[in-house]
Amino acid sequence: MAGTWIFVEQRDGNIRKVTFEMLSEAKKFGDEVSAVVFGKGVEGLAPEFAKYGADKVYVADADVFKDYNTGAYVAQMVAMINEYSPNAVLFAHTFNGRDFASRLAQKLEAGLATDAIAAEISAGKGVFTRAIYAGKALSKVEVTSSPVFGTIRAGVWEVVEGAGAGEVVKPAIAATDADVYQILKDFTPTVSARPDLTEADVVVSGGRGCKGPEGIKMVEDLADLLGGAVGGSRASIDSGWLGHELQVGQTGKVVNPNLYIACGISGAIQHLAGMSSSKFIAAVNTDTEAPIFNVSDFGVVADMFKVVPILLEELKK
Amino acid sequence: MKVLVCVKQTFDTEAKIELKDGKISEAGINLIINPYDEVAVEGGIQLKEKKIADEVVVVAAGSDKAMDAIRTALAMGADRGILVKQDSAADEYARAVALAAVIKEENPELVLAGHVAADDGSSQVPTRVAEILGFPHVNVITNLELADGKAVCTSEADGGTQVTEVSLPAVVSSQVSWNEPRYPSMKGIMQAKKKPVSTVDAVAAENKVAIVEVGLPPAKTAGIKLEEEPDVAAVKLADWMKNTVKVEVK
Numbered sequence: 001m002a003g004t005w006i007f008v009e010q011r012d013g014n015i016r017k018v019t020f021e022m023l024s025e026a027k028k029f030g031d032e033v034s035a036v037v038f039g040k041g042v043e044g045l046a047p048e049f050a051k052y053g054a055d056k057v058y059v060a061d062a063d064v065f066k067d068y069n070t071g072a073y074v075a076q077m078v079a080m081i082n083e084y085s086p087n088a089v090l091f092a093h094t095f096n097g098r099d100f101a102s103r104l105a106q107k108l109e110a111g112l113a114t115d116a117i118a119a120e121i122s123a124g125k126g127v128f129t130r131a132i133y134a135g136k137a138l139s140k141v142e143v144t145s146s147p148v149f150g151t152i153r154a155g156v157w158e159v160v161e162g163a164g165a166g167e168v169v170k171p172a173i174a175a176t177d178a179d180v181y182q183i184l185k186d187f188t189p190t191v192s193a194r195p196d197l198t199e200a201d202v203v204v205s206g207g208r209g210c211k212g213p214e215g216i217k218m219v220e221d222l223a224d225l226l227g228g229a230v231g232g233s234r235a236s237i238d239s240g241w242l243g244h245e246l247q248v249g250q251t252g253k254v255v256n257p258n259l260y261i262a263c264g265i266s267g268a269i270q271h272l273a274g275m276s277s278s279k280f281i282a283a284v285n286t287d288t289e290a291p292i293f294n295v296s297d298f299g300v301v302a303d304m305f306k307v308v309p310i311l312l313e314e315l316k317k
Numbered sequence: 318m319k320v321l322v323c324v325k326q327t328f329d330t331e332a333k334i335e336l337k338d339g340k341i342s343e344a345g346i347n348l349i350i351n352p353y354d355e356v357a358v359e360g361g362i363q364l365k366e367k368k369i370a371d372e373v374v375v376v377a378a379g380s381d382k383a384m385d386a387i388r389t390a391l392a393m394g395a396d397r398g399i400l401v402k403q404d405s406a407a408d409e410y411a412r413a414v415a416l417a418a419v420i421k422e423e424n425p426e427l428v429l430a431g432h433v434a435a436d437d438g439s440s441q442v443p444t445r446v447a448e449i450l451g452f453p454h455v456n457v458i459t460n461l462e463l464a465d466g467k468a469v470c471t472s473e474a475d476g477g478t479q480v481t482e483v484s485l486p487a488v489v490s491s492q493v494s495w496n497e498p499r500y501p502s503m504k505g506i507m508q509a510k511k512k513p514v515s516t517v518d519a520v521a522a523e524n525k526v527a528i529v530e531v532g533l534p535p536a537k538t539a540g541i542k543l544e545e546e547p548d549v550a551a552v553k554l555a556d557w558m559k560n561t562v563k564v565e566v567k
Binding site: 009011016070071094095096098099102103105106107109110111112113114115127130131132133134135136137138139140141142143144145181182183184185186187188189190196202224225226227243244245249250251258259268269270273276277280281282284288293294295296297298299300301302303306307308310311314315316317 | 328330331332333334336341352353408409410413435436437438439440441444445447448449453454455456457469472473474475476477478479480481482483484492493494524525526527528529530531532533534537539540541542543544547548550551552554555556557558559561562564565566567
């Protein structure tokens with residue numbers, strides 16, 4: 001059996017950090033760890049994975065893999081699983097990762113644990129902890145089929161450097177253009193100097209208390225000062241101050257940064273579900289009864305318009 | 318064109334989760350259509366209003382209670398419902414097998430569903446259904462254009478937005494920002510009572526995932542809460558961020 005495979009999340013050679021998080025954690029399973037990368041012109045990435053302990057790097061390099069597409073990626077992975085028999089294959093719980101893993105698992109009539117926040121994998125057995133109801137409950141599940149498939153939430157595991165052999169393996173290319181059934185017409189990258197909400201170390205969110213673009217500007221200034229991402233509660237999304245892709249909560253994104261700062265957010269249960277697992281939480285809100293204070297490490301009962309400008313100045317000192 | 322929409326009944330997103338006998342208690346919980354599926358229902362109804370769809374069929378798998386989700390979708394404007402009776406312990410694989418069997422019978426040109434359910438958050442079932450049916454699938458869409466036997470979908474992607482084209486029949490799963498679902502009108506609610514709903518038993522399928530245990534996350538305890546002058550509190554907050562959290566200031 002060929003140990004644990006970590007599927008590399010990359011676009012145009014830019015590797016998502018979650019890939020390194022998964023490689024680092026997989027070393028703890030005590031089995032061989034391999035990175036699996038699909039793309040065009042991606043062989044040069046191999047040393048990156050060795051740095052985080054990859055014993056092997058499977059590189060499927062072909063034009064058909066240039067952009068993620070479900071059909072070709074599934075065809076390739078099925079062929080490789082049949083050829084090399086990994087114990088487990090882990091994916092990042094990104095839009096592409098969950099799409100890929102779900103379709104692959106169904107093709108092989110296998111189980112899959114998605115959006116896991118912890119995993120124990122040994123001897124072909126995989127038990128995953130999943131945050132259900134957006135984190136209001138935790139469910140421990142065992143994938144009883146083989147190989148074990150899981151998608152992993154970004155930011156739950158530490159990145160640990162550790163030299164691996166990084167031996168490059170080039171599997172036969174099993175996908176052809178005939179496997180591509182989604183035609184990618186256009187991709188528009190988000191133009192933002194800020195990190196991705198789900199991968200940021202710091203998230204600053206604004207809610208109803210922002211009252212409008214002026215308050216949101218303060219939230220953005222604070223995020224930028226800390227190199228963080230901007231998020232919002234449902235109130236600021238519904239008011240049109242922020243785009244839906246920035247909503248934090250049960251019908252938006254679940255985030256778990258090192259520091260979450262809630263500005264003018266009362267903390268509806270559906271919002272708390274999306275951010276309660278953050279390591280440190282700070283909140284500024286005028287209402288002393290606001291539920292956000294029940295989960296905050298540091299709460300300030302005051303108007304954010306009076307607090308945030310001074311906070312910005314103090315932090316710059 | 319026949320459009321089929323998969324809906325799941327879930328807990329209200331404002332529901333507080335409690336355990337009873339090691340399972341999540343449903344007592345006193347308000348049940349709703351999964352918000353992502355509600356958007357898919359609205360998308361289907363709008364296709365009918367634009368005369369692109371001629372029938373919108375709603376399918377839910379679950380217990381008898383899921384009938385409420387179907388009735389809500391019918392009250393919004395869907396034409397017909399199918400309840401696939403299935404044990405709540407069915408996993409994503411078993412659920413997809415059951416839904417796909419019914420969808421195959423119905424033979425729609427477009428299958429809509431929410432891209433994720435607000436309860437288990439697994440985001441697998443629409444993709445699995447597409448695989449069983451051999452249909453292309455586009456995930457997390459925020460816009461859909463249908464023409465010449467093709468679906469052109471705008472969707473959220475990792476690090477941006479993308480436009481993807483697939484041939485019909487296809488499965489398309491919705492992001493909540495696709496549209497604003499309507500509230501059922503009183504007239505709609507009355508009409509829904511007369512709309513046909515059939516009930517079928519789910520085809521048997523073995524789970525591929527076993528639940529080991531369900532628990533609650535460790536309760537987060539409230540820390541410091543300052544109720545003093547904003548300028549004083551702001552300085553203390555900055556200190557805490559620098560010394561306890563150890564933030565890096567750019």
